[in-house]
Amino acid sequence: MNQTVGGVAITPELLIFGGVAGAAALCAIGVVAFNNAIRSALCLVVNFFLLAFLYFTLNAEMLGITQVVVYTGAIMVLFLFVIMLLNLGAPNLLVEKKDPKKYLGILLGCGMFVLLGSQLLPELLKINAPTLSPELARFGGPEAIGRSLFTAYVYPFEAVSVLLLIGIVGSILLAKRRI
Amino acid sequence: MADFVQHLHPVLQALIRAVLLVIPSLLLLPIIIWWERRLLSWMQDRIGPNRVGNITFSRTSRLVPGLLKGKKFRLFGLAQPLADFGKLLFKEDITPSAIDRFIYFTAPAIALFPAFAMCGTIPWGPYTFLTPVADVNIGVLYIMAVSSLGVYGIVLAGYSANNKFSLMGGLRSSAQLISYELAMGMSLACIVMATGSLKPSEIVAVEHGPLWGMDIAPFNWIENWNILTPYGLVACMIFLICMVAETNRAPFDLPEAENELVAGYHTEYSSMKFAVFFMGEYAAMFGYGLILSTLFVGGWHMVPVRFAFLAHEYPAFGDIWNMLDTLNGSSILAPVWMVVKGLLMITAYIWIRCTLPRLRYDQLMALGWKSLLPLATANLIVVAIWIVATKVGNQWIGWAAVVVSAAILYGVYQAINKLNKKDRVDLTSRSIVLVDEPPKTREIELVERAPTA
Numbered sequence: 001m002n003q004t005v006g007g008v009a010i011t012p013e014l015l016i017f018g019g020v021a022g023a024a025a026l027c028a029i030g031v032v033a034f035n036n037a038i039r040s041a042l043c044l045v046v047n048f049f050l051l052a053f054l055y056f057t058l059n060a061e062m063l064g065i066t067q068v069v070v071y072t073g074a075i076m077v078l079f080l081f082v083i084m085l086l087n088l089g090a091p092n093l094l095v096e097k098k099d100p101k102k103y104l105g106i107l108l109g110c111g112m113f114v115l116l117g118s119q120l121l122p123e124l125l126k127i128n129a130p131t132l133s134p135e136l137a138r139f140g141g142p143e144a145i146g147r148s149l150f151t152a153y154v155y156p157f158e159a160v161s162v163l164l165l166i167g168i169v170g171s172i173l174l175a176k177r178r179i
Numbered sequence: 180m181a182d183f184v185q186h187l188h189p190v191l192q193a194l195i196r197a198v199l200l201v202i203p204s205l206l207l208l209p210i211i212i213w214w215e216r217r218l219l220s221w222m223q224d225r226i227g228p229n230r231v232g233n234i235t236f237s238r239t240s241r242l243v244p245g246l247l248k249g250k251k252f253r254l255f256g257l258a259q260p261l262a263d264f265g266k267l268l269f270k271e272d273i274t275p276s277a278i279d280r281f282i283y284f285t286a287p288a289i290a291l292f293p294a295f296a297m298c299g300t301i302p303w304g305p306y307t308f309l310t311p312v313a314d315v316n317i318g319v320l321y322i323m324a325v326s327s328l329g330v331y332g333i334v335l336a337g338y339s340a341n342n343k344f345s346l347m348g349g350l351r352s353s354a355q356l357i358s359y360e361l362a363m364g365m366s367l368a369c370i371v372m373a374t375g376s377l378k379p380s381e382i383v384a385v386e387h388g389p390l391w392g393m394d395i396a397p398f399n400w401i402e403n404w405n406i407l408t409p410y411g412l413v414a415c416m417i418f419l420i421c422m423v424a425e426t427n428r429a430p431f432d433l434p435e436a437e438n439e440l441v442a443g444y445h446t447e448y449s450s451m452k453f454a455v456f457f458m459g460e461y462a463a464m465f466g467y468g469l470i471l472s473t474l475f476v477g478g479w480h481m482v483p484v485r486f487a488f489l490a491h492e493y494p495a496f497g498d499i500w501n502m503l504d505t506l507n508g509s510s511i512l513a514p515v516w517m518v519v520k521g522l523l524m525i526t527a528y529i530w531i532r533c534t535l536p537r538l539r540y541d542q543l544m545a546l547g548w549k550s551l552l553p554l555a556t557a558n559l560i561v562v563a564i565w566i567v568a569t570k571v572g573n574q575w576i577g578w579a580a581v582v583v584s585a586a587i588l589y590g591v592y593q594a595i596n597k598l599n600k601k602d603r604v605d606l607t608s609r610s611i612v613l614v615d616e617p618p619k620t621r622e623i624e625l626v627e628r629a630p631t632a
Contacts, residue, residue, distance in 0.1 A: 038282070038338060045331070065320045073327030074357065077334070081353045084338055084346060141316050142377055 024050035060140040196312045209260035222533045232258030272450040282339035287455035290332025294462035304513035318379040330356040340447035348443030352434035358547035363421035365555030366414040383478035402483040415475040422467040429532040468524030479513035557588040
């Protein structure tokens with residue numbers, strides 16, 4: 001039933017992955033390609049959202065939903081807020097003039113892509129889908145994450161929370177003239 | 180029924196579950212809008228829309244059959260939303276010229292999406308094959324995530340219309356939603372800690388068990404509705420305030436404050452695009468009502484009484500208890516009670532709207548950050564202490580620990596407040612004191628000058 005193309009079986013999962021990943025890649029290009037800051041930010045929002053869907057297809061629901069809550073729901077709203085507050089008007093002012101560095105950049109980027117791809121692709125093609133075991137089904141769930149956060153990684157976790165608290169206090173100190 | 184559904188393809192099953200959630204809430208929207216208009220006008224001593232759909236047949240015309248002559252057919256204005264819809268549909272669709280076209284046209288759709296997607300993990304009855312749409316392990320987090328997406332529709336509408344009042348409405352709304360999201364998450368975290376699960380279906384299952392901390396002889400027929408426990412009551416009040424703020428309803432409707440911002444973020448929207456924003460707002464209200472009734476008010480049960488337990492305990496009246504259990508929602512009546520609870524929440528929304536005046540912007544921010552967030556955090560600490568004390572000792576030690584820790588936290592809060600207010604001008608309430616000062620008498624000195632010659 002399943003057709004194979006180049007040794008890879010075409011399954012519904014692969015088609016869904018292809019659609020979502022392709023759309024995510026297009027959005028990622030849109031982030032750098034749009035002249036309008038708001039549209040770039042929106043592309044980033046859609047990109048994060050599609051990445052969350054990719055996590056869902058990998059059974060990592062916790063990671064996916066955290067992605068939506070933290071990045072899409074909070075950080076990108078703040079980004080949009082700041083962009084609107086600054087009101088970066090005429091987008092034509094932001095367009096760069098023709099620059100030889102641009103073409104050099106594209107060339108170097110392609111070289112980097114080929115270099116990384118030639119190293120990564122052969123390894124990635126060898127990977128098969130893991131068979132679902134009871135341990136794997138619990139992997140990445142809220143219980144597993146909570147357990148490891150509060151047992152094995154409790155010191156780093158607390159250190160990060162103290163760091164965030166210091167960040168909050170510091171920003172208040174900088175923003176307020178009179179405490 | 181269950182067998183038939185369970186033998187379908189999983190995709191078809193998911194489709195059935197989604198349709199069973201979305202279509203009824205869409206069908207309820209006109210009734211909600213009618214109810215809001217009628218209830219609001221009764222509370223404001225008006226009559227409200229009560230005419231559309233009424234037919235009075237003629238007494239004399241030959242075209243009317245004799246049976247109907249002079250008869251009146253009343254619909255109490257229930258057709259008013261249909262008439263409103265028709266009016267909005269045929270209204271001229273004005274599109275301003277200097278807009279960001281793509282974002283302008285997609286913003287209403289973005290505003291509508293989270294309103295309907297929000298209830299995806301909420302179960303509306305004891306049928307595991309029909310509801311919830313996705314019984315995932317992260318249900319409460321999913322609700323938080325999707326409700327936080329609601330801000331995008333408003334912000335983008337405000338930005339794309341290229342109107343300073345729209346933009347201000349969008350900015351206000353994004354600041355407001357981010358502020359109230361935190362307190363809302365904290366209040367939900369209390370419930371998650373107390374019930375020990377992120378799944379709404381499991382939270383409801385815990386809610387239908389015996390009351391927490393009161394699991395002894397005279398009280399164990401009461402169900403563990405979270406609103407009946409002290410921490411749950413506080414969390415429920417915080418959630419209620421936050422959900423009014425999240426749906427941009429009065430008294431938190433600053434993004435569309437008419438006296439300051441024309442109509443806020445939808446100033447430049449007309450016709451069907453405005454209607455879509457309108458629908459999104461009411462669907463979100465109903466969705467939040469369902470979420471509140473699931474997480475705090477016992478899901479699909481009508482009264483917090485464990486009739487199954489009573490039937491087991493007092494078998495003499497077994498049939499009566501079993502019948503009451505069936506009526507209480509463990510059968511076909513479950514979705515009815517869910518809808519009734521959702522509509523009661525809508526009524527609460529309307530009541531709040533016509534009771535409280537709109538907050539000032541600094542009051543809104545102070546309420547979110549200085550009152551609700553510390554209260555929710557204190558509530559979280561109290562719940563944690565209660566859980567530990569109940570597990571280490573027994574429930575009475577738990578109760579004592581709750582009272583003591585709540586008293587200590589309240590004392591700390593008062594002390595911090597006193598220290599803060601020591602040398603600071605209080606800006607939460609401003610007033611002008613008019614003093615009638617008596618006119619100053621001016622004394623004129625008369626200087627005699629020597630006449631110049």
